[in-house]
Amino acid sequence: MSVTASSPAKIILFGEHFVVYGEPALATAIDKRAYVSADLRSDERIYVSSADLGISGYFLNESFQADCGGPEARAKLEPVRIAAQRILNLAKKKGGVNVKVRSSIPVAAGLGSSAAVAAAAASSIGQLLGVEVSRDDIFQAALEAERFVHGTPSGIDPAIATYGGVLLYYKGKGHTCLKVEGDLPLVVGDTGIKRSTGEMVAQVRKMKKRYPSILNPLIKAGGRIALCAVEALKRGDLNTLGELMNINHAMLSAVGVSNEPLDRLVHAARRAGALGAKLTGAGGGGCIIALSHPEKLGQIVEEIEREGGKAFVARKTNLGVNIERP
Amino acid sequence: MSVTASSPAKIILFGEHFVVYGEPALATAIDKRAYVSADLRSDERIYVSSADLGISGYFLNESFQADCGGPEARAKLEPVRIAAQRILNLAKKKGGVNVKVRSSIPVAAGLGSSAAVAAAAASSIGQLLGVEVSRDDIFQAALEAERFVHGTPSGIDPAIATYGGVLLYYKGKGHTCLKVEGDLPLVVGDTGIKRSTGEMVAQVRKMKKRYPSILNPLIKAGGRIALCAVEALKRGDLNTLGELMNINHAMLSAVGVSNEPLDRLVHAARRAGALGAKLTGAGGGGCIIALSHPEKLGQIVEEIEREGGKAFVARKTNLGVNIERP
Numbered sequence: 001m002s003v004t005a006s007s008p009a010k011i012i013l014f015g016e017h018f019v020v021y022g023e024p025a026l027a028t029a030i031d032k033r034a035y036v037s038a039d040l041r042s043d044e045r046i047y048v049s050s051a052d053l054g055i056s057g058y059f060l061n062e063s064f065q066a067d068c069g070g071p072e073a074r075a076k077l078e079p080v081r082i083a084a085q086r087i088l089n090l091a092k093k094k095g096g097v098n099v100k101v102r103s104s105i106p107v108a109a110g111l112g113s114s115a116a117v118a119a120a121a122a123s124s125i126g127q128l129l130g131v132e133v134s135r136d137d138i139f140q141a142a143l144e145a146e147r148f149v150h151g152t153p154s155g156i157d158p159a160i161a162t163y164g165g166v167l168l169y170y171k172g173k174g175h176t177c178l179k180v181e182g183d184l185p186l187v188v189g190d191t192g193i194k195r196s197t198g199e200m201v202a203q204v205r206k207m208k209k210r211y212p213s214i215l216n217p218l219i220k221a222g223g224r225i226a227l228c229a230v231e232a233l234k235r236g237d238l239n240t241l242g243e244l245m246n247i248n249h250a251m252l253s254a255v256g257v258s259n260e261p262l263d264r265l266v267h268a269a270r271r272a273g274a275l276g277a278k279l280t281g282a283g284g285g286g287c288i289i290a291l292s293h294p295e296k297l298g299q300i301v302e303e304i305e306r307e308g309g310k311a312f313v314a315r316k317t318n319l320g321v322n323i324e325r326p
Numbered sequence: 327m328s329v330t331a332s333s334p335a336k337i338i339l340f341g342e343h344f345v346v347y348g349e350p351a352l353a354t355a356i357d358k359r360a361y362v363s364a365d366l367r368s369d370e371r372i373y374v375s376s377a378d379l380g381i382s383g384y385f386l387n388e389s390f391q392a393d394c395g396g397p398e399a400r401a402k403l404e405p406v407r408i409a410a411q412r413i414l415n416l417a418k419k420k421g422g423v424n425v426k427v428r429s430s431i432p433v434a435a436g437l438g439s440s441a442a443v444a445a446a447a448a449s450s451i452g453q454l455l456g457v458e459v460s461r462d463d464i465f466q467a468a469l470e471a472e473r474f475v476h477g478t479p480s481g482i483d484p485a486i487a488t489y490g491g492v493l494l495y496y497k498g499k500g501h502t503c504l505k506v507e508g509d510l511p512l513v514v515g516d517t518g519i520k521r522s523t524g525e526m527v528a529q530v531r532k533m534k535k536r537y538p539s540i541l542n543p544l545i546k547a548g549g550r551i552a553l554c555a556v557e558a559l560k561r562g563d564l565n566t567l568g569e570l571m572n573i574n575h576a577m578l579s580a581v582g583v584s585n586e587p588l589d590r591l592v593h594a595a596r597r598a599g600a601l602g603a604k605l606t607g608a609g610g611g612g613c614i615i616a617l618s619h620p621e622k623l624g625q626i627v628e629e630i631e632r633e634g635g636k637a638f639v640a641r642k643t644n645l646g647v648n649i650e651r652p
Binding site: 211213214215216217218220221224225227228244246247249250251253254256258260263267270271 | 541577584
């Protein structure tokens, strides 16, 4: 018997980077999902495979044996193993599961792919073993997996992967789920440029140290954007949300995390009729998001692709981690 | 006998728009100048001509008679007449001068062309009439001319046109001349897009009213940039000045006054090796400036022109309004 669970990708709507300094960030789950199927093995090993990445391997205690992708595959499979292990420990079971990952979430693009995979893995294994696993258990499993990936993750990705919907997040104070009715029609545009979140965070920290009198009020202003956005979201006021995205993008540029490829996609989206557009996540590469009335989503996708990006339409989803009916 | 005076163009280095809300702005005179020659007429009329604009006409009391350019020419010639009139009044003379303008300053590009012409006109007429005209008289004459053009001008343009050099300016509190040694190698890139300063200022005011919790700390941060820049200028620290320009550009984007053409020129300059680049002046069109080590100025000019802008090298000058030796 195999059990499949899925978990959503996330995008940060407002407040990335400023969240590091205690300001609120606003994130939403979107309708791109990671799917993880789990079934029992006859031995004690944990087998993890990712069809999309073309890698797989066997974990047993501290050892790893590659199946596809060689020893380098370990780093990418390890977070799944960590989440799986946590649930196996909860179930007081030593191992013996196959964990198969399929995902439509672009990886290393700031969309929370690894947290979604980890949350779905934790959920599917819990269900498979018939052990009672709460959403908080799944969140903790995904968070532990994220710690392996990011060192000190903000916790936004595991929270979105687990609970879905829109979250207002304060570092160290956790998240608040927001009841948001109505559609949030977005386009995600990927520059295709890989970047390191850690490096971008370090770069902002360095700038803040160098120009505290400039960066401190700027970061404060950044936090206010997320709070204004919450009000606009509650009203379903897309025009205001778009304008706030434009302001937020410029403020991320001010702290040095935008660049020409990101700005080009942002302008492409605006040119095609977006209500607003901004980089999302760490910056320095990765993705932008554009907010739009539904009828213009197609044009925005086209214009971003003409500018050299990869684009897809994304919509807010309230569905967090979920057991898929067979 | 004809007397010629010249006056420099200005660029705002830091703090445009934020200066409206009490924050400091930093501006410099550059080595593009307006030249005005004055000679006596046998009647009481004031004849003003601009070879570059191809317009000219006669003023007598409140009447205007076009020579070239038709009645529309009046609005462009009137500021020169106002400055001239002020000096004629000082000299207790009723009129009777020819005022001929030649200028290498692009017009309506935020470079203070009209103030430079007015200051040079005031100076040349004072000298022609042999009346003692102080620099403050010239500043006041240029300021009065600016009031005709802009309604409520900041006073930066007349101050730079008169005194030259680098000025730190607070609205309503006047300016401080800064002693700045060393070169400040800049490229000015013109989008060629005309914009209205008044409209851009009104647009920012509207945004501030709409999002006070965001814009107030942002404007404060904007003011800090000019103060950090003063310190860097005194040290001759071009790298820091460049970085501050990048931050300033992004903060002007945040208040909504940048756009795609400006961003394109800014990125072109950075791509070609500028230490930093920003829009200068009101935004929405007009010019950008880029700071550079001297050896890269040529590349930056080329890259801006490749991107569709018009570009020229500009250097700080300490020479304010000046009587040209014949």
